[in-house]
Amino acid sequence: xxxxxxGEAWVITVDPLGARFFDFQISDPWTKAVExxxxxxSFNTSQAAKxxxxxxxxxxxxxxxxxxxxxxTSGLKSGTFQVRWQGLPASVTSGEGAVRKVEVVPxxxxxxxxxxxxRMVTAKExxxxxxxxxxxxxxxxx
Numbered sequence: 001x002x003x004x005x006x007g008e009a010w011v012i013t014v015d016p017l018g019a020r021f022f023d024f025q026i027s028d029p030w031t032k033a034v035e036x037x038x039x040x041x042s043f044n045t046s047q048a049a050k051x052x053x054x055x056x057x058x059x060x061x062x063x064x065x066x067x068x069x070x071x072x073t074s075g076l077k078s079g080t081f082q083v084r085w086q087g088l089p090a091s092v093t094s095g096e097g098a099v100r101k102v103e104v105v106p107x108x109x110x111x112x113x114x115x116x117x118x119r120m121v122t123a124k125e126x127x128x129x130x131x132x133x134x135x136x137x138x139x140x141x142x
Contacts (some may be wrong), residue, residue: 020087068119
C-alpha cells in the first residue's frame with residue numbers, strides 16, 4: 001500500500017535483476033489498476049528509463065513531477081501497487097536486492113532524492129510519451 005499527503009511523492013528504486021519482464025503498476029485501494037493506456041499508471045521493462053547502474057527509479061504522485069518514470073496515481077493519494085519480475089535468470093535464487101530504496105518525500109525536495117542522470121521530461125515530451133503508450137497498447141490488441 002502507499003499513502004501520500006498533499007505535495008508528496010513516493011520514490012521507489014528497484015533492480016530488475018535481469019528479468020525478461022518487469023512491471024510496476026499503481027492500483028486503487030481495491031486493487032483495480034489505474035489508467036495505464038493513456039496515462040502512466042504503470043511501467044514495464046521497455047517503457048522505463050533505467051538508471052546508469054541498471055536499476056529503475058519510479059516516482060508515484062497525483063501530480064506530474066516531470067520525471068520520465070512518473071507513476072500517475074490518477075489523483076489517488078493512497079492505494080495499492082503490484083510489482084512483477086518474470087523470467088528471472090537461474091542465477092537469481094532470492095529477491096535480495098530487488099527493492100533498493102523506498103521513501104515518501106516532499107515534491108519540493110524531489111530532485112534531492114533522485115539518482116544523478118534521472119531522465120526528466122518536458123510537457124511536450126510527456127505528451128509524446130503518452131501518445132507512444134497508446135500506440136503500443138493498440139498494437140498489442142491487433
